[in-house]
Amino acid sequence: MRETLPPVFRTWFTRRGWHIHPHQLAMIAAAQRKESTLLIAPTGGGKTLAGFLPTLIDLAENPAPPPEIHTLYVSPLKALSTNIAQSLSRTVAEMELPIRIGTRTGDTSATQRKHQKKNPPHFLLTTPESLSLLLSYPNAAETFASLRALIIDEVHALAGTRRGDQLALCASRLNTLAPSLRRSGLSATVTHPDAIAAWISPTGDAADIRRITARGGAEPDVSLLLPDRNGYLPWSGHMGLGTTTAILTEIARTKLTIVFVNSRAQAELLFQELWKHNTDTLPIGLHHGSLGTEQRQRVEQAMAEGQLRAVVATSSLDLGIDWGDVEQIIQVGAPREVTRLVQRIGRANHRMNEPSRALLAPASRFEVLECEAAREAVAAHDLDGPPPRPGTLDVLAQHIMATACNGPFLPDALCNEVRNAAPYHALSRKDFDDVVSFVEDGGYALKAYDRHRRLFRDSLGQLWARNEQIMKQFRMNIGTIVDTPMLRVKTRRGKQIGEIDEYFASTLVPGDTFLLAGELFQFISMQDTTVQVAKGSAKEPRIPVYGGNRLSISTGLAARVRAMLHNPDAWHTLPQSVQNWLDMQRRRSRLPGPDNLLVETFPHRNRWYLVAYCFEGRNAHQTLGMLLTKRLEHAGTGPLGFVANDYMLACWSVREPTDINTLFDENMLGDDLTDRIANSAMLRRTFRDVAIISGLIERNHPGREKSRRQMTISSDLLYDVLRKHDPDHVLLRATRAEAAHGLTDLDRITAMLKRIKGQIDHVRLPRISPLSVPVMLEQGREKIKGGEGEEQLLAEADALFTEAESGS
Template sequence: MTAPTDSDESLVPAASVASERRRAPRARRIPRSREQQARLDAREPAFEPLPFALDEAAARRPFADKLREWFEARRWQPFDFQRDVWAEIGQGASGLLHATTGAGKTWAVWFGALGAFATAEPSSRKRTARTHPEPLTVLWITPMRALAADTARALQSSAAELAVPWSVGLRTGDTSSAERARQNRRMPSALVTTPESLTLILTRPDAREVLSHVRLVIVDEWHELLGNKRGTQTQLALARLAHWHPELQVWGLSATLGNLPFAADVLLAPVKTPRVSVHGALPKALIVDTVIPDTIERFPWGGHMGMRQVGAVADAIGEAQTSLVFTNTRSQCEVWYQALLEARPEWAGLIALHHGSLDQEVREWVERGLKNGLLKVVVCTSSLDLGVDFLPVERVFQIGSPKGVARLMQRAGRSGHAPGRPSRVTIVPTHALELVEAAAAREAVDKRQIEGRETPEKPFDVLVQHLVTVAIGGGFDARELYAEIRGTYAYRQLTQAEFDWALGFVEGGGTSLRAYPDYHRVVRESDGLYRVPREDLVRRHRNNIGTIVANGTLNVAYLSGGRIGAIEESFISRLKTGDIFTFGGRALELIRVQDMTAWVRRATTSRGAMPQWAGSRMPLSSELADATLTMLARAADGIFDEPEMRAVRPLLELQQKWSALPEPGVLVVELVKSREGHHFFCYPFAGRTAHIGLGALLAWRVAREKPGTFSISMNDYGFELLSAQPFDWAAQLQGGLLSPDELEHDILASLNSSELSMRRFREIARVSGLVFQGHAGQQKSARQLQASSGLFYEIFRQHDRDNLLLNQADDEVLLQELDAQRMRRALERMNASRVVVTRPKKPTPFAFPLIVGRLREKVSTEKLADRVERMLAELEKAART
């Protein structure tokens, strides 16, 4: 049997709940043929709630009979795990359902809900099934608003086919004002929504009444929320509902989680109903293979090899009905779209681009084209990682390393999205060492070595926002709310003093903002409840709800009309009028920047600067890094039993000849002297983010005894420290250079921690409501927001040192930006490893990409290519001697 959806979506960068109140301008559509246009004109429309009408005789039939007939009509058989979920929901339990993508998780919880609640006694109010369906009973929370319509459509159609007297609604940032008004008059029986939109409902003065009949909350793709503040926001909303309804049931759905007990504990902490875990152990063939280049240099450098594979990838795409080509960054997505279109110009109109910066209408057009089998290939980012059911997709390609086992499995699941159908993902390496990663990823998938997810601990910005939300939504008693919030996993260790500080902050602005009425956001009224005293503060808070904080973006729109999408403000700021840049698969000429919009027109040339998006590089996960080291250990023993390893064998053998291969328990350090200076290369395989901190940390520790200046380069495998003067690195390593003692102190001392904290504080200030983004259509620029948050940061530093938001900024720098926990684990492992110090005469194959990465930051692309070519010729000559 097939599951129509396990709905998710990409996080649109400019997403905030302020967008719930506006409709985006119409976007210019992707060019297509008349035949395609005719087929798309007959496409399935966007989700619209059906007029409610039902045959009451059919509605009175036993649900079990109708469900059995529904399955038989499709020649399906329910799986055991689905029956288990139906039974558990019927018995009042909450739980976490973990099953492979496309296994039918949606039907498991939805039919459980219909079986348990659609057959219950009708409410006491006078109604008929035909005109008055059941009140709001089920909340379905999805992380992704753009694809939530697919879920709502599946729930609605199945309820109608089963003659169940339920209506289904959709409420996200894309829901029309007319539909929201209709819901405000009467909520549907089941509502598909997002954490932000649910929080907005909680700000209604009658929120408790509106949600008074909710019996079940389903959190789809829980792993996507677990590790971030949107998950914390969800926990607080569940705690509010559980406070109102002690019998509330909550079910989470996930396909890729490594720490299931922990994930269940976080989700179900507020609920009081019995808890269970259900595993859908279904046989699912997952094929992981690799496009292996014809030639592989022994001295690789990052990114250069991928574009050589365009022809091979295009040939493989041609053999499948429909394919998805996943990239790790939006810039790479744009590049590959152009390259494939140039390689196969006959695919014009059959190839599309999909990433979170493109306009909603463009993305929806692409999604419909995929569902209806109208597109041959879509080049995309994580915007299509999750949720929607694209049955025509047969092949998935991953450009470059997937960086994680869970991500690879999730993307592979976009193909063969049905039980019994194999999923296939083909890795396209952009770097020779990614061949080793590809072999390691396949083995990790076979062993199901899936990454776990951590969750934020006591984020005070989310707590401050929630206090104002609840104050608007009917008010709160401080003592009761403290107990309610402590019921969540995120705030289980919240002290009374911390809660009192947060309450005082929203009540009076804290120590330094007492003189400003706008920061007196709640007041205690005569009945003892805290409420928001002014309507303008209510409007401001509702426009600021949410925890998605985007990098500053500008709309991109044609002078002639039509919005294309949103792009980083920092990128546009480097362009001048008349410059050409590539975006949305087309070359655009910048005309002017005005009203937070980059106005453009189509350029006559086909080439332009490629936008760069902040935060686009994902670090290698610990699980995949460990699997890669295991592969290298086999190579060190002369075992090359995977096709990828055989292809990269000359490179690895040269690395071992000139230096050594990193292995589990073996840390390789290379000391090289060149015309540039003295190089220290180290290969912990801890991921790019941890290597940034490790490089700065070791440089700072060494320079304490002997002053020196270092250039730092890093990738997922290791880092380089380059200095003009020599250091006795061997003695330093023996003297405790790798000790994890005093790590946090040394990290903050080795970096410009104040600058990092100030940057982090910008996000915290926005979430906590200190900085207002602006009303719909009047958003402030990133520069304005940064200036405002920076002012608060300095005021708090000077006059309110005990402000918990400042402490949170410091903690988030350590935990998120520098990944201090992973740095500590890496240092502990490095300190316990056998350190192999080598002194090769030339940079080794592992060192070469680090050198190129450093040079890339200093010279133009043309000069870099020339310099790399000269270096390669010199190294290959040395390798042949």
């Protein structure tokens, strides 16, 4: 096996002042042995180059005859594929290698696609959606017959997601078309290496994958950034506006900073607040998914050219795109996941042997605990996050239709191929057949309607797409990303500013003002999918709230927070105000333990409150609140409502709750749970996504775009029909499974109820406790527009804490 580089490569490394890393040589040697690999290398360790080097060397020494695609590179982002293609093209040009590079994404023009068909590139860089589309064409076997390598970048961001399911199925199809294909997965953060190795494997078996781990790399420099205003830490909230001036101070010290936030609404609000205090007029940009494409590209170009000092961004800049010389990142608000934080830290200082600098700016007192726990977890290399879950049936339905568009297939052969993909390794034959039946004619409840008949069987048992029109419509709807219904925001002159959530738009009345793209706009009218606006001037604008789940605190990070709360010896790293708060809780009530459940009950404003410190995340707590209020109703306490955040849940009732152990018994999950969740808006929203991905509802149709409202009405009608006439329909099963993993977080609730059995610590108090103040402030919080209620919240917090402090 090769231990040194060919001369042209050695010269290129020397000219750049680089030394090849051992893990890069290991990738070359593994490729020569035709081994599939998983490379885990820190940011700045040259992992992408390590994935490309085997192909570059092979093509340099053994030029591929045209037309032939040698290597396929798949990344989660179109922008990442484009960025990597530019970098790879420079490398090839500098070594004067006769290698063609091409990208195939949603941004690729018809002219480029036509040229690629006639003269395929040796390297094709694409995304899961575009790969699925390529495999749906009749010439797919010819296109990929000579494929030798599949490189999957940022594999951690794909495995366990619907896009990852789609890619895993596509990869399995590629191995059918090119049996000698080797695979390489690249990532800087891998929490479950066995599961990720299995996900990369062409057989779904982790033992088939050679694992290569880069050694070395400087430890990141991570610290907390606290508010400037006399060190005051808010009791509640998640926007982090109190650290604005501290953030500006840090931005001024460095060449380029990415200020990461957890939501688009937070990005808009923080960006506005930064400019309000930006007396030095430092150039600061804004980047998130609801901004117009042109605006995002301008920000990206300005970053790359060094024209900006900072960018406020959401996950749109999480992955490894080289936009410029980023010196530090600031995470505003709790990170929620250690793995996600490590990925963001890696955006700073793209050099393996120099530390990346990161500052964590907590937005509230509980977030101080979470940030400190995350900082300790980063230092301990304790990554978190669940292992990849089983593949979803709606994605399988889409893949089956794509396969039929490619050509006829036999169900037995396709089932075996699908099971070679790790997410579907344990797929039952019944589930597979039910999905095929759905794609074929809609299933039992829908087969009477001709529009649901998409396949037909011939005398040999092969399944074919019914006609060209069905195939054309399907290809227009390929993809597993279902956007929250959004409306375009335009000025009177037709200039597009960005998008806002349909629900938020429906709450606006003429004259209302709101922030978007860092500017103030006044709402004029709404027609179809467009919101018309003019420049605004109000002092108290509203902040658009975008749909989707808030990311919940991970199980591992929550466990660290519970352990920290329970151990006063660990409090010395916390701000004094937080230490005092926790000490007061210890004296007035008790502190949550690592494994138990602390439940407090107390009277407040002529109501009885129950506060449970579960630490299972907002989604799980919302579901738990729904179940708990039902139990309180059966117990006769007269529940009036509940509110939740990531750390705790509060319910309020007319009468005092008693028998707390029974309230939190494991059998609470059986209390009409199926019916209650089935009737909920969140499950209907989940079904809508499943219906769109599976092809039951079209997003796009030749010649017209279906309105968001039409899709919602259609999905609600279909949901009710299937529940009534075919309750075990495969799409309803897919909906329930998706809700259990996502919106309702039933898995976390189940695990919590098992953990706390016999370990519920109930404390009856005469008044509110210090630790419960944050969740008590959540009541009515959604009604507060933008930042206009900040002083009101502070006053209420002071009053609540004074009440808690006055306890005996």
